[in-house]
Amino acid sequence: MIHKFSHSIFVAAALAAAFQAQAAAPTAAPAQPKLVVVLVVDGLPNEQVLRYRDQFGQGGFRRLLEQGAWFSNAHQAHGITVTAVGHAAVLSGAYPYQHGVIANNWIDAATGEQVYCTDDASYSYIGEETKRLDGTSPARLRVSTLGDELRYASGNRAKVVTVSGKDRGAILLAGKTGTAYMYMDKTGNFASSTYYMAQHPEWVQRYQAGKPQNRYYGKNWNLLLPESAYANDMPDPAPVAGGARNGFPFSYYSESGELDSGYYARLRTGPYLDELTLEFARAAVEGEDLGRNAAGVPDLLGVSLSSHDYVNHAYGPESRMSHDHLQRLDRMIAGFFSYLDKRIGMDNVMVVLTADHGFANTAEFSQGRRVEAQRIDGNKLMQGLDAQLAKVFGVEKLVVGSAKGNVLPNIYLDHGLMEKNKLKPDDVEKAAAAWLEAQPGVNEVYRRQQIENGGANGTRQSLLMRRAFNHQASGDLILVHKPFWYVGSGTSGTTHGSPYAYDTNVPLMVMGKQWIKPGAYGQYAEVVDIAPTLAHLLRVRPPAGAEGRVLTETLR
DSSP: OHHHHHHHHHHHHHHHHHHHHHHHSOOOOOOOOSEEEEEEETTOOHHHHHHTGGGOOSSSHHHHHHHSEEETTEEOOSSOOOHHHHHHHHHHOOOHHHHOOOSSEEEOTTTOOEEETTBOTTOOBTTSOOOTTOBOOOTTOOSOOHHHHHHHHTTTOSOEEEEESSHHHHHHHHTTTSEEEEEOTTTOOEEOBTTTOSSOOHHHHHHHHTOGGGGGTTOEEOOSSOGGGGTTSBOOOOOOTTSOOSSSSEEOOOTTSSSSHHHHHHTTSSSHHHHHHHHHHHHHHHHTTTTOOTTSOOEEEEEEEOHHHHHHHHHOTTBHHHHHHHHHHHHHHHHHHHHHHHHTOGGGEEEEEEOSOOOOOOHHHHHHTTOOOOEEOHHHHHHHHHHHHHHHHSOSOOBTTTTOGGGTTEEOBOHHHHHHTTOOHHHHHHHHHHHHHTSTTEEEEEEHHHHHTTOSOSSHHHHHHHHHOOTTTSOSEEEEEOTTOEEOOSSSOOOOOSSSHHHHBOOEEEEOTTTBOOEEEOSOEEGGGHHHHHHHHHTOOOOTTOOOOOOGGGBO
């Protein structure tokens, strides 16, 4: 009995020790992704994904919605929702007040000249014409990105490659140490700049030599689905003067009848630029052997799909053109996922899909729904403001670049003139804001003195506008128009750029079998959460300006 009892004590003690050891042992972390793919659909409101989801195929958006985590309440949470600002946020995790990209274009206060978010006269496109304001480097991006941190952590062995139909879409995803390729409107090539390399690698030269951009000449973009699928959409616009159609069928040609810049620029509207972008992304995967890094470290591929923005600008998110483009884009993304499945295995790939901004409906559509909506002529507004300030203070041209309404919502005042005429900036700002707020369509004006002294507080809108304000780059006033109004001097089309939900609410989908719990998430999320979440999974430090949170609710 004593022997049996002692044996029982020994077994129990051994089992207890084994249990304690097992409990103390850390759970093995899942392997890092071999490839992280970040897809940004330029100008895609989240509502379009939800509105048309029943018509998607099996492998694109539907796969993300069913196999990934997706957030219905995700936002580009800053007040100036344009392409450059949104792309800068995706992989920096930072707001404009830190990352420094406050708009697509703005005015350099020191020179009074207009600048572009990614312009840099020190560099040029490789083998392509380069103009003064063309985007060639990330010099104006003041923080690091996820790709920069991945490269740092891996001793520069990780590869970071980005591609886009717009220079700003590629460059701001690539960060400081990645490599960006962008579509050239003049030739239809994808090219990089001398910031990244002296000449293209052989795989790019081989891709360019094939001239895939020429295969669409003379082709039409027609409806993908039966006519009945578009019954709730706005009809196509009427033909323009001269008999050319700008609805379905949308033709790809040039006025000269040759393969020239007119044709290559026309490719931006419709599905074919996105098709070329994803085709070039495949070439990059193979040319750089992404996802098969010999050093055993993850690689990052960023793809910004630009055409939905061009389509929505021209026709509005309520149009048949936009509806059909999204369906075609869905099938293209499905094909890209299928390719990655075969090449790398999607179990080894982490995918994020989001957008840089949403879109307002066209003014005519909103009016048809009994919503007050109009276009504001930015040039006329700035000229009127200049005249008003001259009347009040007796000084001409206090507004810098008053004929350049395209830098709105930022408005710049001439500080040299104010100092010369002994005018207090606060007085001029207040007079300008008072006049602007009395103009049709203007909702509120935020002043530099107000923001810097902490006076713009208390509301969601004021929070977004303060995030949009960068001390060195932003204007002296930032204009916010009324809901559904927008700046535009034409009589058709629409735009974006406001702090309203139709511009801020974008898709946020994350898919990765080993790392992500699928499901629909109603928690509030922001695009700046992407970089910290990926940094956590890649086990690298967050980018320098990152303020988002790790989306822990989605993690396995």
